[in-house]
Amino acid sequence: MDITAPEQEVVRICQELIRIDTSNYGPDREGPGERAAADYVMRELEEVGLSPQLFEAEPGRATVVVRIPGADEKRGALCIHGHLDVVPANAADWSVDPFAGEIRDGCVWGRGAVDMKDMDAMILACVRHMARRQIVPPRDLVIIFFADEEAGGDLGSHFLVNEHPEVFSGVTEAISEVGGYSVTISGDEGEERRVYLLQTAEKGIAWLRLRATGTAGHGSVPTDDNAVVHLAEAIGRIAAHKWPREYIAPVRQLLDGLSELTGVSYNDKDLDELLSHLGGAEGFVRGTLQDTANPTMLDGGYKHNVIPQEATAALDARFLPGHEEGLMQTLRQLAGDKVSVEVEHRDISLESPFEGPLVDTMRAALQAEDPDAQILPYCLSGGTDNKALSLLGITGYGFAPLRLPADLDFAPMFHGIDERVPTESLEFGARVLMRLIETC
Structure with missing residues (x-):
């Protein structure tokens, strides 16, 4: 050897x-x-x-x-x-x-x-x-x-x-x-097939800082201007927002290929059965069906009995090709007047031909x-x-x-x-x- x-x-x-x-x-x-x-x-x-x-x-x-x-x-x-x-x-x-x-x-x-x-x-x-x-x-x-x-x-x-x-x-x-790793799926006649996912696209990245401001004061005094509350309400609105779906070409090619291999039909509203064939890779693919924005870190206050004048949160947002401007506009609306949205890092989306x-x-x-081996394209939800x-x-x-x-x-x-x-x-x-x- x-x-x-x-x-x-x-x-x-x-x-x-x-x-x-x-x-x-x-x-x-x-x-x-x-x-x-x-x-x-x-x-x-x-x-x-x-x-x-x-x-x-x-x-x-x-x-x-x-x-x-x-x-x-x-x-x-x-x-x-x-x-x-x-x-x-x-x-x-x-x-x-x-x-x-x-x-x-x-x-x-x-x-x-x-x-x-x-x-x-x-x-x-x-x-x-x-x-x-x-x-x-x-x-x-x-x-x-x-x-x-x-x-x-x-x-x-x-x-x-x-x-x-x-x-x-x-x-x-x-x-x-x-990309290039395999997932095992059940074919339309029950046989197992290995499908290798070739990554041909990536969502764009916007790492953001939500910054809420309010009036500092004693923790025992009622207030309508609490930075922690403003931040929590903004996070709640962002978390509840339903981002619209859009199927970019690599995602559609993947779904069509999976449908052909598994014999499972799908429509734009019902993908659960088809995506379940991807096993652990399902999450990556679900992340490419729409824009996303997930809070990942929180910071606010410095003492139990002090209402802080500022509280912040980190937000990991990912956007489909052509969606960056719309995503940022939506997030600023959801954040509200008391919370600013600051860009700490951004990077572009990518899309390459599957040929x-x-x-x-x-x-x-x-x-x-x-x-x-069967090879299908897919879009990465990360970067x-x-x-x-x-x-x-x-x-x-x-x-x-x-x-x-x-x-x-x-x-x-x-x-x-x-x-x-x-x-x-x-x-x-x-x-x-x-x-x-x-x-x-």
């Missing part, structure tokens, strides 16, 4: 990356940063003779880049990228140490096993294999391990796009996370390893670093290929507890990604 093949070291790399705590607490709190993981990636690349570059937006907030020349330099280059940061994990909530990279029940467990040190490990294993074997890809590859994706990419992908656009010279397409040579290559790479790359005209897709067991509730583990990925899925993904690289 070839011990240098990508599938032979992808599990090791995934474990070692998970063991490096790269928790991203956002711009308001300090964290360990990505530098230790970036240094690890640099060593793994340099060990096989490559010459990566390291970029730091701030001390400790590190991104790694390496360009691999292809056979046809006139073709547009392909960027394959991941991010090294992870969301925080409360160890007390987990069954295992979230930063131990433990193998249990055939899975690698830990924060980042799903989002997205699994894909980082696949990329790194494939690039190391290419370097050892002196494999020349059909076109230039730009391999990037970004910082700060979990806080919007200001210190990662957006920093690189804004300050070092030369890194992306000649790049026309990109692949990254949150073309790269899509064909992704399909072929999957079906070479899983001949019965990826492809948003930043799109500002340079780069067309992005989510393709982190994983063949998953039918009983693994995979999608809810994004940012969840007891995050884990099967070792066999990692090995499968490394083989698929290597096929893609060799034929892209």
